[in-house]
Amino acid sequence: METTLSDILQDIRSIYYYAPLAIKVAIIFIIVAVSATVLAYLVMLRSRYRNYRQQRRMARMLPKIDELLMNEIIANPNIPHDVAPSKVALDLEPFDELPLHKRWGREMLTERIIHYRNNVSGTAGDLLRNLYLQLDLDKDAMRKLKSRHWNKKVEALNEFTLMDMPIADVTILPLANSRNRELRAAARQAYIKLSKNEPFKFFDSVTDPLLPWDQVELYRIITTTTDIAIPNFARWITYSSNKSVVSFCMKLVVHYNQLAAVPAIIKLLENRDHTLRAEAIEALGRLKIAEVEDRLVHLYTSQPLFCQIAILKALGRIRSGRHIDFLRNEFLHSTDFDLRKAAARAIVKNEIMAREVIDELLATTTGENLLILKHCMNPLIKY
Amino acid sequence: MSKILLVEDDEVMPKIIARILPPPEYEVDIAVNGKEAIQKLEANHYQYDLLITDIMMPYANGFEILSKVKSHEREKPIPVIIVSNAGNEDMIMEGFKLGVDDFLKKPIIPAELVIRVKRLLMRNK
Numbered sequence: 001m002e003t004t005l006s007d008i009l010q011d012i013r014s015i016y017y018y019a020p021l022a023i024k025v026a027i028i029f030i031i032v033a034v035s036a037t038v039l040a041y042l043v044m045l046r047s048r049y050r051n052y053r054q055q056r057r058m059a060r061m062l063p064k065i066d067e068l069l070m071n072e073i074i075a076n077p078n079i080p081h082d083v084a085p086s087k088v089a090l091d092l093e094p095f096d097e098l099p100l101h102k103r104w105g106r107e108m109l110t111e112r113i114i115h116y117r118n119n120v121s122g123t124a125g126d127l128l129r130n131l132y133l134q135l136d137l138d139k140d141a142m143r144k145l146k147s148r149h150w151n152k153k154v155e156a157l158n159e160f161t162l163m164d165m166p167i168a169d170v171t172i173l174p175l176a177n178s179r180n181r182e183l184r185a186a187a188r189q190a191y192i193k194l195s196k197n198e199p200f201k202f203f204d205s206v207t208d209p210l211l212p213w214d215q216v217e218l219y220r221i222i223t224t225t226t227d228i229a230i231p232n233f234a235r236w237i238t239y240s241s242n243k244s245v246v247s248f249c250m251k252l253v254v255h256y257n258q259l260a261a262v263p264a265i266i267k268l269l270e271n272r273d274h275t276l277r278a279e280a281i282e283a284l285g286r287l288k289i290a291e292v293e294d295r296l297v298h299l300y301t302s303q304p305l306f307c308q309i310a311i312l313k314a315l316g317r318i319r320s321g322r323h324i325d326f327l328r329n330e331f332l333h334s335t336d337f338d339l340r341k342a343a344a345r346a347i348v349k350n351e352i353m354a355r356e357v358i359d360e361l362l363a364t365t366t367g368e369n370l371l372i373l374k375h376c377m378n379p380l381i382k383y
Numbered sequence: 384m385s386k387i388l389l390v391e392d393d394e395v396m397p398k399i400i401a402r403i404l405p406p407p408e409y410e411v412d413i414a415v416n417g418k419e420a421i422q423k424l425e426a427n428h429y430q431y432d433l434l435i436t437d438i439m440m441p442y443a444n445g446f447e448i449l450s451k452v453k454s455h456e457r458e459k460p461i462p463v464i465i466v467s468n469a470g471n472e473d474m475i476m477e478g479f480k481l482g483v484d485d486f487l488k489k490p491i492i493p494a495e496l497v498i499r500v501k502r503l504l505m506r507n508k
Contacts, residue, residue, distance in 0.1 A: 066395075066398055070398065070399075070402050074399060074402065074403075074493065075402045075403065115395050116395055116399075117490065118468070118489065118490055119393065119395050119396050119399060119489055119490050119491065120399060120490050120491060120492070120493055121490035121491065121492055122492035122493070122494070122495070123492075123494075124492070124493055125490060
């Protein structure tokens with residue numbers, strides 16, 4: 001007797017119909033699992049095939065691109081030397097042999113131009129940028145920047161940064177405040193690198209707090225970017241309503257040793273926020289502003305514990321030696337362990353002026369205080 | 384003809400250098416990592432007029448190659464130019480301590496590299 005497909009399906013249906021509930025659940029589970037596995041395999045195969053096709057295109061295209069970039073841009077003897085590289089009208093005809101009407105062709109050329117620009121600068125680098133503009137490759141990046149997908153926007157921002165292409169403030173500033181961390185970081189990085197006059201303008205519009213990680217990233221970008229216009233950070237220390245921006249700007253003032261911003265930091269000693277006050281004291285200490293020492297000592301008794309510790313540390317950093325007696329008193333009479341330790345460290349840092357006091361303390365103190373002093377005097381122990 | 388060994392793991396840089404230092408005046412031998420560079424140096428009995436190397440490379444970094452070249456007994460040691468984008472202060476100092484003759488930070492200006500190469504070759508003649 002011949003079995004047809006409909007018979008088989010009929011059998012399966014009857015088995016399923018009369019099977020107990022547990023078996024029915026198991027059958028459904030198996031069908032879903034098998035379908036998901038097959039689907040996953042298909043997705044993997046598709047992605048592998050696309051990669052393989054991309055590799056094949058690259059293998060075919062890259063030698064051509066390299067030859068064109070080398071012959072027409074980097075080692076072209078016909079490029080006039082008396083014209084600025086950005087103004088040279090390049091011969092684009094040889095580039096017609098590339099499939100630039102296709103998106104992947106343009107993407108491949110853009111990637112290669114960026115790769116070359118990472119290796120060469122000067123006239124050759126400027127000519128590569130000129131080629132990028134004359135072939136309208138920047139339009140693709142602009143389209144990506146308007147995409148709804150954040151990763152496309154990040155790609156576009158990176159491309160503009162590497163190609164040194166300015167972006168309008170109205171386009172980039174909203175991205176610098178994006179809720180997406182990656183996008184926010186890329187936009188800020190691009191803004192700092194591309195904005196020639198005011199690379200820190202986005203501080204004006206930062207509404208959310210700068211998270212510690214954002215601050216680390218920004219600090220790295222700012223301190224490693226060359227040819228950056230450094231503004232007077234007092235502007236944000238004085239007027240910004242965002243505490244994290246004020247705090248971050250104080251760190252930048254210390255990094256750039258920006259003494260012009262010191263009066264703005266001194267004003268923060270009157271701020272109601274004790275965290276900002278402590279940070280201002282720390283910044284003044286790091287900048288070694290000796291004129292502020294008397295004021296810090298005067299403020300000391302009215303401050304919370306961590307501001308007091310910041311004051312003692314600042315006195316240690318300034319090292320003027322004018323307040324050794326104050327530090328000695330704090331070390332001997334304070335009831336708080338951290339204060340005594342900070343005072344001892346400050347005395348030790350003022351060693352040149354405080355030699356006699358240190359000798360006296362070593363001879364007269366006992367127990368925990370002696371231990372603290374010896375601990376602070378050990379140059380191998382940092383904390 | 385000046386024989387130059389270029390050690391570089393980036394695929395673009397050798398193409399650029401080979402083009403800006405063309406034959407017959409220059410013969411550029413390329414090694415794509417530190418290990419291959421050391422093999423080429425030994426196979427050629429260190430008979431190169433100049434070594435251009437990157438720092439960060441697989442197997443053996445630029446400083447290891449530099450130490451090898453500078454410790455090799457030769458009447459005149461091979462002059463070395465480091466071309467790298469990892470040019471922080473410590474690395475530059477380390478390079479000069481090990482006897483590097485010149486340091487160029489990527490991205491390079493091709494014409495500048497040509498001049499520096501010519502100057503070192505002249506000095507060593």
